[in-house]
Amino acid sequence: MVRRGLVMWLVCLCGVLVARMLGNGAPHQLMVFQSHHETDREIYLLDTAQRLTINMSRDMAMDYSPTLSPDSSQMAFVSLRDGNREIYVMDLATGGLRNVTANGSADFEPALSPDGTKMAFTSWRSSVITIHIADLITGETTPLLRRRYNDTRAVWSPDGRRLAFTAWEEANGEVYMIDLADGAMTNISRDGFANDYNPVWSPDGTKVAFISWRDGNMEIYAADVVNGEVKNMSQHPGNDNRPAWSPDSNQLAFTSNREGRYQVYVADVGTGEIRNVSGRQYCISDMDPSWTADGAGVLFVSWWSDRTAVYAVDLGTGALTNLVTYQDRYPDLLPRGCV
Secondary structure, three states: OOHHHHHHHHHHHHHHHHHHHOOOOOOOEEEEEEEOOOOOOOOEEOOOOOEEEOOOOOOOOOOOEEEEOOOOOOEEEEOOOOOOOOEEEEEOOOOOOOOOOOOOOEEEEEEEEEOOEEEEEEEEEOOOOOOEEEEEEOOEEEEOOOOOOOOEEEOOOOOEEEEEEEEEOOEEEEEEEEOOOOEEEOOOOOOOOOOOOEEEOOOOOEEEEEEEEEOOOEEEEEEEOOOOOOOEOOOOOEEEEEEEEEEEEEEEEEEEEOOOOOOOEEEEEEOEEEEEEOOOOOOOEEEEEEEOOOOOOOEEOOOOOEEEEEEEEEEOOOOOOEEEEEEOOOOEEEEEEEE
16 A cells, blocks of 8 residues: 555656646657666656656556557556556646556557547457447447457547557458448458558548558558558568658658668658668667657667667758667667657
8 A cells, every 4th residue: 555655646746747847838749658777667758858758657567558649638558557457547737547447358559539538449358359449538438349350459530530440350450440420341451361450540531551461571551541542652572660650641650671670761652752761870770750749850769789769850951869868778668659
């Protein structure tokens, strides 16, 4: 009880610090990431402008898979603090923390709705893995579908009216879109043989990027949800993954090993031009891109032999800024969300 009380006091203190961070009038952009550079895997909040890092989860158990709400008011993450995988949601202004899933089965892959009132997540509550939706106001949780297939990794459309998700069907994984009003489902990856998975909506809601093995290697494809066109955006025999849309939906950042080691690239959706934007000569790899809120830069994780760091690159000048560095190499230091 003493340890739990101390943890809750620290969480409240973090809430006060975040409230001051957001209310001090200075420009800010928030990013969440996970790292086990202290004693266990924790969730951290980074203000990229002020370079202020706060440990938000502060529990002896493992906390991971953080995601921010679009308005940066809430954060969801997976925690083992109750003995199994549960999803917690934190109010960043107050530090208020609640277990949203509260179920004996494994719950993971949280995704907060654009308006912050619902959360989609993946759960192993039956013989198959299914997607559920939790109402954060009423507390009610309902399954999205009742099928004999495994459905995973749901992501919200920007207007909150649809979900894209991976359906692991008879022979392969496919990316589907479901209309939450009428339940209409559309297969938007449309391959039928290779695995397609990990969808990501474009901010304008017209496209969904995903990873595909249809060419014999990992490629980034984008499906136009208006006209049904499916296009290879990465176009290389190397392995390409971790797609991230720019705020204006005109560019895709992704990770690729096309030059031998993993680096970060940006593809122009209109012209197809691809350029290396991380370009570091001596690190082991650069991975896991996310965009700055103004679309002028990309953040990514750089792995070295003796440390791990989060960098921001200015796409106009190519200038690199080190935002945070840990002196041991922690390959789970992953940025998740930047608003």
